[in-house]
Amino acid sequence: MVRTLLAVCFMAFVSYLPRVLPMAFMQKRIQSRFLRSFLYYVPFAVLGAMTFPRILYSTGNFYSSLLGMSVALILAFLDKGLMTVTVSALISVYLFQLLVP
Amino acid sequence: MKTHLFHPHNELSSKQWVKDFSLGFKHGLPIFLGYIPVAFTFGLIAVRGGLPVGVALLISLTNLTSAGQFAGTNLLISGATLFEITITTLVINIRYLLMSLSLSQKMAPSIPLTQRCLMAFGITDETFSVASLEKQEITFAYMLGLITGPYWGWGLGTALGGLICSVLPSSLQDSVGITLYAMFIALLIPQVKRTQAAFIVAFVAISVSSGFTWLPYLNRISEGWSIIMATVIACLIGAAFFPREDV
Numbered sequence: 279m280v281r282t283l284l285a286v287c288f289m290a291f292v293s294y295l296p297r298v299l300p301m302a303f304m305q306k307r308i309q310s311r312f313l314r315s316f317l318y319y320v321p322f323a324v325l326g327a328m329t330f331p332r333i334l335y336s337t338g339n340f341y342s343s344l345l346g347m348s349v350a351l352i353l354a355f356l357d358k359g360l361m362t363v364t365v366s367a368l369i370s371v372y373l374f375q376l377l378v379p
Numbered sequence: 380m381k382t383h384l385f386h387p388h389n390e391l392s393s394k395q396w397v398k399d400f401s402l403g404f405k406h407g408l409p410i411f412l413g414y415i416p417v418a419f420t421f422g423l424i425a426v427r428g429g430l431p432v433g434v435a436l437l438i439s440l441t442n443l444t445s446a447g448q449f450a451g452t453n454l455l456i457s458g459a460t461l462f463e464i465t466i467t468t469l470v471i472n473i474r475y476l477l478m479s480l481s482l483s484q485k486m487a488p489s490i491p492l493t494q495r496c497l498m499a500f501g502i503t504d505e506t507f508s509v510a511s512l513e514k515q516e517i518t519f520a521y522m523l524g525l526i527t528g529p530y531w532g533w534g535l536g537t538a539l540g541g542l543i544c545s546v547l548p549s550s551l552q553d554s555v556g557i558t559l560y561a562m563f564i565a566l567l568i569p570q571v572k573r574t575q576a577a578f579i580v581a582f583v584a585i586s587v588s589s590g591f592t593w594l595p596y597l598n599r600i601s602e603g604w605s606i607i608m609a610t611v612i613a614c615l616i617g618a619a620f621f622p623r624e625d626v
Contacts, residue, residue, distance in 0.1 A: 282434060282455065285464050289451040290441035292469035298499035300480035305488050305495075312618050319580045319617035320481040320610060321511040324474065325567040326581035327588040327609035328504060329560050332602075336556035343557065350561040354568035360409035367561035372554040 337371050341378070346371040396520045403524025406513075410505045411528035413562050415536035416555035417445055421452070422540025423552075428456035432541035439537035443503060443530065445559070446602065447471040467601075474606050478507040485510070486517040494519040501526030505559065508566045576621035584613035 308314055337343045350367040358366075418439055425435035430452070442448040451468040459467075479502055483495075498519060506525050510517055571578040591597050591605035600608075 281461065282430065285451070285455045285461055286434065286438050286441065288461060288465040289438065289448060289468045292465055293442045293444050293447055293472050293475075294500060296469075296472050296475040297479050297502045298496055300476055301483045301495045301499040301502075302492060304480060304483040305490075307488060308484060311622055314484065315618035315621070315623045316614045317477075317481040317484055318623050319577070319614040320477050321508055322567065322570060322577045322581045323584035323610040323613035323617070324478065324504070324606065325508055325563050326584035326613070327606045329563040329567065330585045331589050331592050333557070333560040333564075336560050338553045338556065342554075346557040346561060347564070350557075350564040351568065354565045355572060357569050358565070360562055360565045361412070363565035364409060364413060364558050364561045367557050367564075368554055371557045372551060375550045375554055 337375070339375060342371045342374040345374050399518045399520035400524035403521040403526075404528060405524075406509050407506070407525045407528035409562060410503075410509065410525075411532035413505065413558045414529050414532040415539070417559060418533045418536025419540035420552065420555065421445075421449060422537040422542075424449070424540075425452050425456070425537075426541040428452070430456065432538065435541045436534060436537050440530075440534050442468075443500065443533060444468075444472060445504070470601060470604060473604075474610065475502055475507075477607070477610055478502055478504075478511075482507060482511055482517065485513075490519055498522040498526070501530060503529065505529065505562065508563065512566060512570060576617060579621070580613045580617040583616050584609045587612050 308317070333347050334340060334343045337346065346367040349370045350363050353363045353366055421439065422432070422435050425438065426432055435452075438448050438452060442451070447468045450471055451464050454464045454467055479499060482502065501522065506522075506529060510522060510525060513521070567581060571581050587609035588605055591600050591609065
């Protein structure tokens with residue numbers, strides 16, 4: 279139990295550290311245009327890298343994942359909201375797994 | 380005006396505070412919903428692996444990361460050393476450095492240190508994505524509102540997963556794996572549709588992360604590093620070829 283609680287403490291520490299350091303110590307605006315542009319692009323890059331190709335393995339079935347991804351892509355392209363996209367993808371994957379053995 | 384936003388004694392400011400908090404809270408609701416099934420799965424795995432429900436909940440409420448705590452807990456259950464657990468969790472979480480740095484540039488320099496430390500705790504892949512795509516400057520109240528729902532959703536899901544264990548049919552358990560990715564798509568596509576530079580940056584990031592997943596040798600690199608390298612390469616290209624005038 280001591281080992282478990284120690285592990286939880288360490289995990290919490292290394293989860294918080296990378297989040298707090300930049301935000302706490304970068305109180306000034308970065309002046310470099312290159313660096314500001316770099317940071318501006320971070321969300322697009324992170325979202326892309328986190329989503330693909332991992333989404334293809336997210337349901338344990340390649341084809342249902344592909345279907346869910348397609349549904350999400352189409353609805354997102356049509357500017358549907360977060361909830362619509364998310365719930366529609368979930369339902370399509372669920373129905374696929376239910377109907378296609 | 381902005382520097383007085385957080386003094387509740389001022390009637391106008393406290394109205395603004397409530398407005399910002401509510402807006403953040405509203406933006407956090409889809410994340411709240413998306414987190415419940417994922418956290419549920421976490422609770423399930425942790426308790427099935429032999430951890431008490433209380434410990435699973437403690438992990439969720441102190442770590443508040445998806446990939447990081449899944450990996451750390453897996454290692455914990457399988458009897459890895461504390462060193463391995465800590466290093467693996469750290470490597471997966473290093474990407475938060477970039478997110479936190481990016482977000483630090485989206486808020487007023489006047490926000491005090493204590494508020495920054497509080498906000499930092501709530502940075503996740505999802506809250507970061509929503510906050511950084513916000514048009515306006517991020518305020519403390521907005522971030523607090525944004526974090527609140529997802530935080531308790533994460534805890535609630537974990538507790539339910541640990542307590543109920545296996546009531547959920549397995550087909551539904553598998554299906555929920557798609558939810559957070561679908562949310563990422565919903566955040567990303569409307570942006571890249573409108574801006575060519577953002578499209579190219581996202582495309583480069585996706586290509587690099589695909590390479591790290593499928594190419595021989597490269598696929599030995601862990602998921603955490605793969606995301607970091609894809610992000611850095613894509614953003615370097617973005618900053619070099621499409622420098623922003625207005626950021």
